[in-house]
Amino acid sequence: MNTNPKLFSKRDLFIILVLAIGLGIWIGLKQLSPAAARAVVLVDGKVYKVIPLNKDAYYKIYRGKTYLMTVQTKPGAIRATYSTNWIFPETETNQVSVATGWISKQGETIISIPNRIVIYTEGLKKKTLYDVMTFQN
Amino acid sequence: MQKIRVVVLSIFTLAVAAIVVFVVIAKRPPQYYVRRGIVFGTNVKIAYATRKKNAKFVVDAMFDELRKLNGIFNPYEPGTDLYKLNHSNGKWMKVNSQLLSVLKYSINFAKETGGEFDPTLGKIIALWGFNTDDPRKWRVPTPAEISDALKHVGYTNVEFKGNEVRLLNGVWVDLEGIVKGYAVDALLAMAKANDEKSTGYVDVGGDIGIIGPKYGKQPWKISIQNPRGMPNSGISYVYLYKGSIATSGDHEKYVIVNGKRYYHTLNPKTGYPSDYFKSVTAISRDGMLSNAFDMAAMVGGPSKIEKWASEFGVAYMAVNENGKILTNSLWKDYENP
Numbered sequence: 001m002n003t004n005p006k007l008f009s010k011r012d013l014f015i016i017l018v019l020a021i022g023l024g025i026w027i028g029l030k031q032l033s034p035a036a037a038r039a040v041v042l043v044d045g046k047v048y049k050v051i052p053l054n055k056d057a058y059y060k061i062y063r064g065k066t067y068l069m070t071v072q073t074k075p076g077a078i079r080a081t082y083s084t085n086w087i088f089p090e091t092e093t094n095q096v097s098v099a100t101g102w103i104s105k106q107g108e109t110i111i112s113i114p115n116r117i118v119i120y121t122e123g124l125k126k127k128t129l130y131d132v133m134t135f136q137n
Numbered sequence: 138m139q140k141i142r143v144v145v146l147s148i149f150t151l152a153v154a155a156i157v158v159f160v161v162i163a164k165r166p167p168q169y170y171v172r173r174g175i176v177f178g179t180n181v182k183i184a185y186a187t188r189k190k191n192a193k194f195v196v197d198a199m200f201d202e203l204r205k206l207n208g209i210f211n212p213y214e215p216g217t218d219l220y221k222l223n224h225s226n227g228k229w230m231k232v233n234s235q236l237l238s239v240l241k242y243s244i245n246f247a248k249e250t251g252g253e254f255d256p257t258l259g260k261i262i263a264l265w266g267f268n269t270d271d272p273r274k275w276r277v278p279t280p281a282e283i284s285d286a287l288k289h290v291g292y293t294n295v296e297f298k299g300n301e302v303r304l305l306n307g308v309w310v311d312l313e314g315i316v317k318g319y320a321v322d323a324l325l326a327m328a329k330a331n332d333e334k335s336t337g338y339v340d341v342g343g344d345i346g347i348i349g350p351k352y353g354k355q356p357w358k359i360s361i362q363n364p365r366g367m368p369n370s371g372i373s374y375v376y377l378y379k380g381s382i383a384t385s386g387d388h389e390k391y392v393i394v395n396g397k398r399y400y401h402t403l404n405p406k407t408g409y410p411s412d413y414f415k416s417v418t419a420i421s422r423d424g425m426l427s428n429a430f431d432m433a434a435m436v437g438g439p440s441k442i443e444k445w446a447s448e449f450g451v452a453y454m455a456v457n458e459n460g461k462i463l464t465n466s467l468w469k470d471y472e473n474p
Contacts (some may be wrong), residue, residue, distance in 0.1 A: 008145075020156075045174030045200070055335050095217070100368045109173075109180075114270045116175040123358045128226060129359035131351065134418055136386030137317075137342035 017041045039124075041080040042118040043068070053078060053121065061117060069097065075102035076124060083112050107131075143149030162189035162358065165199055169337055172196045177203040177320060178211070178270070187335040195331045197245035199324045199339065206323070209233050210316045212259055212269045212309060216299060222302060223259060223309040229301045237300055239312055239319050239425070246315070246429045247292035249448070253441060255405035259309025260289045267390050267401035268311070276390045277399050283408035290405055312383075314402075318428025321346035325424070344383040346424050352434070357473050364388045364415040364456055373454060375471040385435045386416030386456075402435040412458060413438030418472055420452040427451070439463070 008016075035051040043063055051059055053076050061069040069083045080097040097112040103121060106129030110119040164233040169184040170192035184197055185192045199255045209218045232240070243256040259268075264286045266274035268383050294305040304310065312319075324339040328348040336349030338357055351357050358370030365387045370415050375382065387400035387410065404411045417431040430451045432446070439457070443465060452467035 012234055013402070030426055042173060045176065051206060087467060096368055103369060105369075111175075111180045111368070113178070113180060118173045118180060120173060128360070128369070130358045130371065132182070132184075132338060132340050132357060133360040133362055133369070133371060134345055134382050134384045135343035135362035135368070136364070136389050137344075137383050 005006075027053075037076055037121070037123045039071075039073065039119055039121050041071070044116050047118075051078065052079060053124070063115075069117055071110075071119065074102075076117065076126075077102045078110070078121065079103065080110050080112070080119070083115060113137075147446060149375055151402065156370070172200065174200060176200055177207045177341060178338060179317065180340075181342065182340040183337070185335065185337040185348065187328075187332040187354070189332050189335075191331065195328065199327055202327065203320060203322060203341070205304075205442060206235070206311050206316070206317065206320055209236050210239070210319075212262065212311045219310060222304060225318075227303060227305055227307075229298060229303045231288070232301055232302050234300065235319075235323075237297075240295065240310065241297065242319075242396055242425055243312060243315050243429065244292050244297075246297050246433070250433045251439070252292060253437040254314060254429055255290065255292050256310050256312050256314065257290050257292050257294060257304075257308040258403055259311040260286045260307070261403055261405075262313075262401065263309070263313050263407050265399070265401065265403070267403075270389075270390075272392075274321045275308075275390065276474065277392060277394050279473055287408050292297060312432060314432035315425055316422035317341045317344040318381065318383055318426070321383075321424030321428075325381075341424075344381065344424055344428055345377075346381040347377050347379050350378045358474070359453060362416070365460070370430075371399055372456070373472075376474040377420070379473060380420055380422055381424040381427045382418060382420045383424065383431050384416055384418040385431040386394075386414075387435075404436045411436050411438055415456040415458060415460070416454045417442070417453060420468070421450065 006129055032044050039051045041048045041061060048061060049071055057073050059071050060067060072079055072081045079102045083097045097110050100110045103110055105126040105128045106124040107122050107136055108121065147343060169186045171184045173182045181203060183196050185196050199382040212219045214220055214225055214303050218236050221234055222230055224341045247255050258271045264278045264282055266276050294308040296303045320341045321339055321344050325348055328335050336353055338348055339346050345359060347357055356376035357373050359377055359382060360372045363370045363372040387398060387401055391398050391400035400410045402410060414435055417434040419425045419427040419430040426449060430449060442453060442455060446465050450470060453465055454468055455463045457463060
């Protein structure tokens with residue numbers, strides 16, 4: 001039988017402290033841990049598909065039944081290999097989405113304005129050295 | 138007694154844990170709500186953080202505003218306010234207050250730049266096919282076609298009477314050279330109206346306006362796109378706590394014929410591109426000025442850019458046709474954080 005009138009012994013306080021700090025560290029790490037590498041494909045501003053960037057694969061993107069673009073993935077990267085707006089290589093015009101090439105850093109994007117497609121990455125270890133880019137459009 | 142002790146011990150443990158969690162969360166920098174999309178005929182990205190917990194609501198409203206602005210300012214889409222004005226056959230027409238405001242600003246800027254910036258290039262732009270995003274329609278017109286279209290260009294053909302506008306001589310207004318900047322300013326105003334201390338940025342097709350410093354105290358690091366590099370590659374960085382930055386160039390809408398590049402920023406006096414710069418980036422207090430300045434500088438070239446930068450208080454970086462980077466003294470203020 002406990003005859004100690006105090007509610008907490010030093011041992012109890014030590015346990016409280018350890019548990020609280022442990023919980024805090026766990027929550028903190030959870031906040032900081034990155035998500036798995038993936039690419040988010042937006043069509044008309046809505047999420048069309050989330051593609052894991054962990055394997056070699058090809059995906060086709062459609063609006064309804066209309067084919068718009070093919071993208072290729074490899075671990076940690078994605079690129080557009082064909083876009084229906086990429087039509088005039090002989091005059092070097094408007095190859096933007098395909099000409100962007102592989103994107104492998106968080107913060108990079110592939111954009112097709114005629115097809116209203118935006119592709120961006122999440123959870124990649126490599127990040128761009130900037131927050132945002134100014135460009136001619 | 139033992140039961141009470143266990144209960145109290147548990148409560149205290151949870152309380153201390155809650156305090157630790159609160160401290161962890163409170164120390165976290167503000168979380169930005171980010172939304173991307175293609176609206177207003179361009180790529181848009183908005184990052185917004187506010188203490189009011191309504192970031193998504195505000196950003197969604199910003200996207201709605203951009204759609205609304207597109208319904209006013211798109212000069213080539215039947216039904217928009219500007220389309221109706223361009224087809225008003227020289228009659229006085231009452232126009233939307235936002236259109237009136239941007240039109241007045243642009244005509245004033247045209248006067249101040251001696252017509253190097255001119256918002257009445259609509260017919261010339263349509264002639265080149267640069268009024269669409271479809272590259273199959275981009276072409277180099279014949280000299281006769283350009284000469285004919287130039288007869289319907291000139292900012293002095295725009296007249297104002299109260300909230301009415303009249304376009305003379307068959308001119309078509311195209312506000313592409315300024316309207317993205319206006320959109321940036323409008324979105325910044327919405328962000329600040331919601332929360333004066335909110336932070337983030339709006340990026341409307343590469344025209345960027347700063348809502349507030351990153352995490353409330355850091356500058357946003359902004360890359361300037363390399364006009365001859367991959368779309369995600371930059372040639373320089375600047376650091377902005379506030380203000381707006383915009384870029385014009387020769388590398389998005391263009392055709393190459395016999396090795397010569399013809400791009401969509403056209404000289405109102407010749408109907409052709411000026412070929413002075415590959416790109417011009419401007420930083421100023423507001424989006425409209427940055428946007429209009431870089432368009433004017435692409436046309437005006439090296440002989441005008443320094444003069445206008447001093448007059449308007451604009452920091453600039455230009456890449457000339459040889460790839461040399463030119464900046465003014467104001468630009469240096471932004472080169473370091």
